[in-house]
Amino acid sequence: MKAITIWQPWANLLPLDIKQYETRSWETSYRGPIAIHAAARPVQKVLKECFPKDEDKAMLFAAIHKYLKEYRTAREVLDLLSNFPTGSVVAVANLVGCQKIIAPFGDRPQCFGNTPFIRLANGDTYTPDDVELALGDWTPGRYAWEFSDMKAITPIQAKGKQGLWEWEGGGLNV
Secondary structure (H helix, E strand, C coil), rough: CCEEEEEHHHHHCCCCCCCEEEECCCCCCCEEEEEEEECCCCCHHHHHCCCCHHHHHHHHHHHHHHHCCCCCCHHHHHHHCCCCCCCCEEEEEEEEEEEECCCCCCCCCCCCCCCCEECCCCCCCECHHHHHCCCCCCCCEEEEEEEEEEEEEEEEEECCCCCECCCCCCCCCC
């Protein structure tokens, strides 16, 4: 089965149905079953690199919080995210699309209130909401990977790779 390695917490936010698209700098023509592998990089390190300012983290937590209502504080959300497994396949899905992001907008794509969009294969457009904006890099020229039938699985340890790679474990069906 093909696999893609994604940093946490993004990898687990896909099967939680909080994140709908994975944004990448490259496209793929592959369509079909795919394993979602959580990179070994610790969540705390990822959040520090991707959201260096407290106000950036606050926007991320606010966006996620509307889906995780049982967690009342940013600390509780951070604890949840920090406990997501790393170095493991955490979900399986079908990769059904890879759409180019085409709308120009400011120099801070993660900032709320901007309206980038992608053109879908059928000619329609998709405008990411605040959650998608906080959880991806929607810079024009990048690609939004679209999944269907996303299912969380019991984490299976695996060493990830860059790009699409073959995962031999599990024999799981989507």
